[in-house]
Amino acid sequence: MGRIPCCEKESVKKGQWTPEEDHKLSSYIAQHGTRNWRLIPKNAGLQRCGKSCRLRWTNYLRPDLKHGQFSDTEEQIIVRLHSVLGNRWSVIAAQLPGRTDNDVKNHWNTKLKKKLSGMGIDPVTHKPYSHLMAEIATTLAPPQVANLAEATLGCLKDEMLHLLTKKHIDIQFQSPNSHAPPQTSPNSYNITSKHESNDDDDDDDTIEKIKLGLSRAIIHEPHTTNKPCWDANMNGASSANFPGFHYALPSFGHESPWSQSMCTAGDQQPQFHSKLPDNDSEGEKDTRNVSTMFGPDCDLWDLPSNDLINPLV
DNA sequence: AAGTACAACAACCGCGGACCG
DNA sequence: TCGGTCCGCGGTTGTTGTACT
Numbered sequence: 140m141g142r143i144p145c146c147e148k149e150s151v152k153k154g155q156w157t158p159e160e161d162h163k164l165s166s167y168i169a170q171h172g173t174r175n176w177r178l179i180p181k182n183a184g185l186q187r188c189g190k191s192c193r194l195r196w197t198n199y200l201r202p203d204l205k206h207g208q209f210s211d212t213e214e215q216i217i218v219r220l221h222s223v224l225g226n227r228w229s230v231i232a233a234q235l236p237g238r239t240d241n242d243v244k245n246h247w248n249t250k251l252k253k254k255l256s257g258m259g260i261d262p263v264t265h266k267p268y269s270h271l272m273a274e275i276a277t278t279l280a281p282p283q284v285a286n287l288a289e290a291t292l293g294c295l296k297d298e299m300l301h302l303l304t305k306k307h308i309d310i311q312f313q314s315p316n317s318h319a320p321p322q323t324s325p326n327s328y329n330i331t332s333k334h335e336s337n338d339d340d341d342d343d344d345t346i347e348k349i350k351l352g353l354s355r356a357i358i359h360e361p362h363t364t365n366k367p368c369w370d371a372n373m374n375g376a377s378s379a380n381f382p383g384f385h386y387a388l389p390s391f392g393h394e395s396p397w398s399q400s401m402c403t404a405g406d407q408q409p410q411f412h413s414k415l416p417d418n419d420s421e422g423e424k425d426t427r428n429v430s431t432m433f434g435p436d437c438d439l440w441d442l443p444s445n446d447l448i449n450p451l452v
Numbered sequence: 453a454a455g456t457a458c459a460a461c462a463a464c465c466g467c468g469g470a471c472c473g
Numbered sequence: 474t475c476g477g478t479c480c481g482c483g484g485t486t487g488t489t490g491t492a493c494t
């Protein structure tokens with residue numbers, strides 16, 4: 140025996156709600172409350188599924204909802220809670236008055252995930268990508284590590300070029316030995332890009348410089364110590380993308396962070412920091428060590444109990 | 453001005469747990 | 474204890490608005 144449908148699918152309307160429907164639903168709920176969602180659409184004169192009514196009310200019509208932009212403080216709370224709770228949007232939303240789980244989820248998927256990725260932080264684990272790569276590397280045999288490293292370089296390079304040039308990119312790896320397959324640890328790379336237009340010389344100069352810089356960065360991992368130098372100074376460019384909240388990204392001199400971590404796997408824990416908001420002041424933010432907040436043994440990242448609006452179970 | 457790509461938001465869907473008789 | 478029903482959650486898809494070419 141299957142699950143019975145929540146409503147008769149044929150007779151219910153779907154899609155965007157009209158102002159008239161909103162008014163009907165709001166008026167009915169103002170008078171009768173939200174008991175029994177199944178009956179609400181029928182009694183309110185709506186050709187909608189009860190589920191759809193509930194969603195419309197909880198996500199949009201409820202009078203206590205905030206509809207504006209998320210503040211920096213709200214974003215910080217989401218990131219911090221997500222690092223511990225994962226995708227438990229309803230629990231996270233419970234800490235943000237006026238925000239719904241749908242709001243939080245959408246904001247995470249459209250903005251915060253990208254911000255973290257842009258900072259070199261994996262939005263799923265909240266660890267630096269370099270750290271993840273190091274963890275993966277410890278589980279693989281050296282040849283597999285080499286292949287993984289090369290594949291990752293390719294992905295990163297593609298994405299960086301795409302972001303930087305916003306033009307069609309066609310990248311070719313070329314080994315100095317033309318007979319050798321590209322995956323055999325090339326000593327040099329030749330990056331070429333196809334542009335859809337050549338009418339802007341200045342723009343192309345810039346792009347060429349970017350490509351050259353990337354090529355150099357990819358080719359050489361020279362002259363630095365094996366120890367990553369985690370940047371305790373929070374003024375890096377990456378954090379500028381996330382005002383009010385800072386993961387300190389590792390600084391490896393001229394090396395790519397992940398490649399350095401591959402060489403120093405298990406060697407040193409990153410010491411990254413986060414600026415957290417004062418309870419009320421947006422302007423003044425204290426700095427705490429995130430290793431205690433995001434580490435495996437963190438106690439809900441030292442969050443003072445009065446930071447939480449609702450108890451977390 | 454038109455077409456395209458992308459971002460943001462709104463809504464839907466299916467599942468699982470809670471509740472109740 | 475069990476089955477039926479309802480509600481809430483999280484993932485996914487659809488729609489709209491905006492920027493860019």
